[in-house]
Amino acid sequence: MRRPDPKIVRWGILIALLVAWEVVPLTGLLPELFLPRLSKTLNVLWIDLDKYWNALLVTLYEVVLAMVIACGFGILAGTTIGGIAVLRDLLLPVFSSLYAIPIVILYPIFTAWFGIGSESKIMFAGIYGFFPVMLSTAAGIRTIDPQFLLAARSMGATVFQQITKVIIPASLPTVFGGLRIGGALAIIGVVVAEMLTASAGIGYLVTLNRTILDSPRVFAGILCILVLSVAYDIIARRLERRMVVWQSAGRRQQQTSPRPVSQGAPAPAAA
């Protein structure tokens, strides 16, 4: 018997999960307090659509600014540190050591400094995303083949042309990879921060409804965040593939398997 296409199996799993979400609470296997039915969750989402929409806008606003910080500074610092040998030897090991600190413990400092509004979330999520973006960019810059620069020089490229015509295009895959990771981490950071201490945003709604034991509204929030992060991932991946058409088939394949943590790539965030 031929095995069904993995893609079909994946859709099957997704549908099964959605059905289980509806059926399991109905059968009483799990009380509705733990897992309210899907239909009920969607229903409260529909009723409170305005509220969730506004919260989502707040979250998105924070995510976008955090992304700008994480990716902007991350790529800048990563290029500098990865590209200049002295800085690399000096700082890269230090940053990898600092990476061990659970950054979430800094969040109370941020709320004390910036208040419980959007600023503290933006700063926290920005820093949360900064480190992995910086480390992966630095690692990527180092993999640029020196032969490319030699060839460009032999054809008479000036230093400026070497940067614009070789170094920048050669580092695009790394930079896009960094952008994707930085964005994902910015979402994670903002959501965590909103859940911990906030006065607005989807994470805040989840926590607020949890304390009053309104499970359907908690799950409505969870659903929003799930959709947001999966949609982000799909869009970012599409964009990345379109911008970097020239990547060889081999490299593209590598990217569809989980990043090997052992090769200096940033590990997935667990938050």
Next chain:
Amino acid sequence: MKYWHIILIRAAILALVLGAWELAPRWGLVNPMLLPPLSDVLVTLQIQLARPTVQEAILITALEVIVAFIIAVPIGAAAGVAIAEFPYAGAIFKPMLFYVFSIPKSIFLPMFILIFGIGFQQKVAYAAFTTAFVVLMSATAAVESVKSDYILVARSFGATPLQILRRVYVPSMMPVLLETLRISMIFNFTGVMIAEMYASRTGIGHLISNWGENFQMPQLFAGVIMLSVVAIAFNETVRYLEARCSTWRT
């Protein structure tokens, strides 16, 4: 640059940062209410470490971290090896892992609280849940990194599966294995911290979050320093072991 040059410059940078932390609030360059001088923080740290409530919190946090780790590693590793060893399972689940990567796992905290309440179990369960994914991903990568080449060679010399496991998998994966454990531990620690900061009655994460809410900045910074030192010390120890292992490996 020579090795000791690097060390010297790093020490100078560290001294600069710590010096600025001490002097900037003292000279009024920053508000000492927001950034208390380093010496005040260190004195506070000493006082806090002597308090029984803090000691108890440390003990509980440590227990949570250890238990969650012990639960997460075998589960994650088994799933990871399964995905790497069975191509069909890999074809199905690998693309899904990416979404798992980008989903903020903290949104599931309310479920853990609803099911386990606010206590030891909930923290362990949540941290183990987040850590298992990290272990899974790095275990998959680790197995795939040694698979084809070595094993083909070993088989061609007539090695039995057990010999392959002992002579090929374990030694060639040792550095990767340590790396996996190290990274998993970072995320495990983060998981416990988030769970404690989110809803808890004890533990270091809970204390930190309380100190923050009550604007007790010296205590807050003392807690952050302590946790950072522990995390970095653990990380460096494992990295040292990794380096040792890689030298005899290659």
Next chain:
Amino acid sequence: MQYVADLNAAKTTGAAIEIDRVSHVYAGPEGGVPALSNVSMKVGAGRFIVIVGPSGCGKTSLLMMMAGLRDHTEGRIDVHGAPMPKPDPERVGVIFQEASLFPWLTTFDNIEFPLSLRGMSKDERRRKSQPMLQLVGLTGFGERYPHELSGGMKQRVSIARGLVQDPPVLLMDEPFAALDEQTRMTMGHELLRIWETTNKTVVFITHSLTEAVYLADEVYVMSPRPGRMIDHIMVDLPRPRTYEMMATDTFGRMRDRIWQQIRKSH
């Protein structure tokens, strides 16, 4: 045996490249690494020169110096009568071992890369690259990316890129080393055809003795590090070369002579 430059060959056509007692020491601890010692050669215009020598003897270093990509400690290197303090693509084209094509550019854009550095318009660039593509036998592959080409095709693109500015001198550093034996033979043959139609001076580095004799007008043999010239062999096989010549006695004798020189020098 101390090598004495056979200058007569070069005199007939006038020198394209003149290397006069060049030595080089790479900076490093304990006085550095001596890479080249008192190297002299005179390359006549339009000649096909091959340099052979053991790994690490300084062949690449010498080529980089001719291309203006690296400085030398002592001596003089002139290309068409003037030194090369920096790369000059109008005088010298370089072709590297790995094709070193830019993976983010199509074949056309790769070939046109040196032209785009001088700000030439797109139409004009295409007018120049089109015949190059044809010359290397890749018509129709202009819009492909390097990862869609085979190893041999990549080297063809690389050669086209080296030729597009029509430099009188072409330097090639083991350009076919990464190819399989059959592709390598075909590429050598192709290169000779291109060389015969374009009248370039070629300096070609290789490890393969067969390739050396098959391609060259003259073969220079270098000693192990620090590299010196230990032999200079005139290959007087008729042109155009054919694969059948490889089976002849003359061919075998010349290959043996090179092999003996390399072996003795160890």
